Amino acid sequence: MSTTDLTRGDPPARVPFYNNPKVRSLAYQFALCVVIVLLVWGAASNAIDHLRRAHIASGFGFWNTTAGFDISQTLISYSAQASTYGRAFWVGLLNTLLVAGLGIVFATIIGFVVGLSRLSKNWLLAKVAGGYVETIRNLPLLLQLLFWYNAVLKALPEIRDSLTIGGAVYLNNRGLFLPKPSALSGFGWVEIAFFVGLVLSIVFTIWARRRQERSGAQTPVLWVTLGLVVGLPVIALLATGVPVLFESPQAGRFNISGGIEVLPEFAALLFGLSIYTAAFIAEVVRAGITSVSRGQVEAAYSLGLRPRPTLRLIVVPQAMRVIIPPLTNQYLNLVKNSTLAVAIGYPDLVQVFTGTVLNQTGQAVEVVAITMLVYLTISLATSVAMNVYNSRMTLVER
Amino acid sequence: MSMSDEGELAIANMGFVRREQLPPQPPPRRMTGPIGWVRENLLSTPLNIVLTILVALLLAWVIPEIVNFLFIDAVWTGMDRDACREVVQHREIGACWPFVWERLPYFIYGSYPGPERWRVDVFFALLAVAVVWTLWLGAPRRDIGMVYAFVLMPVASFILLHGFEVIGLPVVDTVLWGGVLVTIVVASVGIVASLPLGILLALGRRSHMPAVRLFSTIFIEFVRGVPLVTVLFMASVMLPLFVPDNFEPDKLLRALIGIALFASAYMAEVVRAGLQAIPKGQFEGAMAVGLTYWQRMRLIILPQALKTTIPNIVNNYVALFKDTTLVFIVGIFDLLRTIEVARIDPKWAAPVTSTTGYAVAAIFYLVFCYGMSRYARAVETRLAQSDRR
Structure with missing residues (x-):
């Protein structure tokens, strides 16, 4: 046998072009693109046709049209007669961000407490925390919101039978009314003290870190910065003789005027979102802590670390690496779930914009597109930030 | 007396050496039993x-x-x-059960016409068979069960619930559907549609063809980035604009399309996680024996990928089941909406009516969701056993 046999053999059978994987792949992709283009084109032409027959304007001209409806909670100035749909959009967006921001804070606190409780050596506490997580996670959020709103907050007394604390705080089925603080002259000193405290605490943190890197000595950074940021303004407040005027709400027979008003819709949404998301955060925290292997703790003990420093220096830093990505996911879910506000009438972005504005203008495509764009921006920005974080935190292995 | 005898005697006389072992003493009472348990675990x-x-x-x-x-x-x-x-x-009043008892048919069937309600009962029975057949791991012929659950049962249920004049079932408009029926229909459509669509999207996202990968990724990331409420709004207000007049889907169908698309994007990510866990050698081995793409996926890759993701798939279904309540917002009478309607009915308006209604809904969702998550956990334990060996 010689090599000539191999080289002289029959030429390889020619593969027909339709069996060539490259040609096939190109053909499939071309077909997919054609189908999608046809679908989009068909949908667009149908939509244009429908809108023209229904005499609905298209484009974003409505943005500067006067809105003509009221919003029950506005963080920026807004009036039905003078403000535009664009203004209403910003009011709704700010309301969404307010409830989501506060919800994230409360959900994180409750979630960490419950998650750590589930790992507690105290049997009763662990079981109760487990019961909380299992119950809350298995009930729809909408049901919980309706319960808080209709069965709890709407069942509070009428205005004339309000619960009150010394005529300064009122609680009834129209909401919670708190005294409204307003600054008098001299309050500027408190603000100055706050900024001085902030700058000093940043300087102190940097100094403490350098010192630890140099000598290994630790300083109680948390307490000192807290003292600077909170303590200095309090001292300034007392030194200037508390230049704050509290305007108490005035109770009438049928309504309460003045003061800060916390809507029951807002309270119900905040309760519901915090309690619901906390149950998921608790599971994230538990998974993060159990992911730190037992050997890490034992090694820390054998080096002579006491339980508390072990937790702070060994367990928590390693657990946080596991906890943070799913935690941000839960925060995103909370922001998305805040759209359920529409069911109980809290004026968030969806209720104001996709609800009222859409009904008034009829411009479904534009309104829904803008709303989706807002949530999409929040989601994508968060996931980009998460990817950066993950690439920085990935363990570099040999 | 010899020397050794003397030594023996000396040992015998030393009182502190025991010849036999003492019986073990019981542990201190305070450290064992119920008292010890309480001290250890509570105090x-x-x-x-x-x-x-x-x-x-x-x-x-x-x-x-x-x-x-x-x-x-x-x-x-x-x-x-x-x-x-x-x-x-003139006494403390708790739950108002006669209200629930009177409204129970409404909670289950909505406004489905009375004489036709047996059709809903048959549907529930068909569904129960499908659930047991596919979920019980020891059931016979589960391959047929899959075909039944994902092909036969949906078709039969549609004919049964919607009606088919030719075989003498009068058409029941979906506007009349409500209560548990709608909740179960929405959840089952989401469950049945999201698995195949999710698998296709997941495969698309891992495809080597750039166009397929691009479109799958855009769809998945877009749907996962927006809240379900806006997807439902899009389905209910924008979908009628996009389709020709004679195809206009009714309200329930629009919500079902929204839910199915939303669920399949989430399912795609769950399946993709399973696909990523399959070692590369499995793909290469399947290629080496000359299988085509679809044969590789159907016979080698997907069975392994889906097996490991069963718990995640079921957890995804729990989330979907809870999310079905959101169809409430686009005006569909699911269980929660029927309760909302019934609780403000003047005939039963009382301070406790709302809480009673919500308690009924809570028990319903708790039973279903808790059952599903228990199942997921049981499967997880079983799979862990097979991997331990």
Whole structure:
């Protein structure tokens, strides 16, 4: 046998072009693109046709049209007669961000407490925390919101039978009314003290870190910065003789005027979102802590670390690496779930914009597109930030 | 007497050497049994003592409240709202069960016409068969069960529920559907549609063809980035604009399309995680024996990928089941909406009516969701056993 046999053999059978994987792949992709283009084109032409027959304007001209409806909670100035749909959009967006921001804070606190409780050596506490997580996670959020709103907050007394604390705080089925603080002259000193405290605490943190890197000595950074940021303004407040005027709400027979008003819709949404998301955060925290292997703790003990420093220096830093990505996911879910506000009438972005504005203008495509764009921006920005974080935190292995 | 005898005697006389072993003493009473358990698990440190007392106080406050509301103070018989009002009955009033009892058919069937309600019952039975056949791992011929659950049952259920004049089933408009029926229909459509669509999207996202990968990724990331409420709004207000007039889908179908698309994007990510866990050698081995793409996926890759993701798939279904309540917002009468309608009915308007209605909904969702998550956990344990070997 010689090599000539191999080289002289029959030429390889020619593969027909339709069996060539490259040609096939190109053909499939071309077909997919054609189908999608046809679908989009068909949908667009149908939509244009429908809108023209229904005499609905298209484009974003409505943005500067006067809105003509009221919003029950506005963080920026807004009036039905003078403000535009664009203004209403910003009011709704700010309301969404307010409830989501506060919800994230409360959900994180409750979630960490419950998650750590589930790992507690105290049997009763662990079981109760487990019961909380299992119950809350298995009930729809909408049901919980309706319960808080209709069965709890709407069942509070009428205005004339309000619960009150010394005529300064009122609680009834129209909401919670708190005294409204307003600054008098001299309050500027408190603000100055706050900024001085902030700058000093940043300087102190940097100094403490350098010192630890140099000598290994630790300083109680948390307490000192807290003292600077909170303590200095309090001292300034007392030194200037508390230049704050509290305007108490005035109770009438049928309504309460003045003061800060916390809507029951807002309270119900905040309760519901915090309690619901906390149950998921608790599971994230538990998974993060159990992911730190037992050997890490034992090694820390054998080096002579006491339980508390072990937790702070060994367990928590390693657990946080596991906890943070799913935690941000839960925060995103909370922001998305805040759209359920529409069911109980809290004026968030969806209720104001996709609800009222859409009904008034009829411009479904534009309104829904803008709303989706807002949530999409929040989601994508968060996931980009998460990817950066993950690439920085990935363990570099040999 | 020899020397050795003397030594022997000396040992025998030393009182402190025992010849036989003592029986083991019982451990201190305070460290074992119920007392020891309580000391170890409830009162180990001062902080734990305080926590135990606080939690016990909390339980002592909450549990009697719930038991009183549901059973002890509850009203069991009555004709209308007067039976459930404190001002009429002059006593503490708990749950208003006659309200639930009277409205139960409405909660289950919505406004589905009375004489046709047997069709809904048959649908529930068909569904129960499908659930047991596909979920019970020891059931016979589960391959047929899959075909039944994902092909035959949906078609039969549609004919049964919607109606088919030719075989003598009058058409029932979906506007009349409601309650548990709609909740189950929406959840099952989401479950049945999201698995195949999700698998296709996941495969698309891992495809080598750039166009396929691009479109799958855009779809998945877009749907996962927006809230379900806006997807439902899009389905209910924008979909009618996009389709020709004669195809206009009814309200329920629009919501179903929204839910199915939303669920399949989430399912795609779950399946993709499973696909990523398959070692590269499996793909290469399948290629080496000359299987085509679809044969590779169907026979080698997907069976392994889906097996490991069963718990995640079921957890995804739990989330989907809870999310079905959101169809409420686009005006569909699911269980929660029927309860909302019934609780403001003047005939039963009383302070406790709302809470009673929500308690019924809570029990319903808790039973279904908890059941599903228990199942997921059981499968997880079983799979862990097979991997341990």
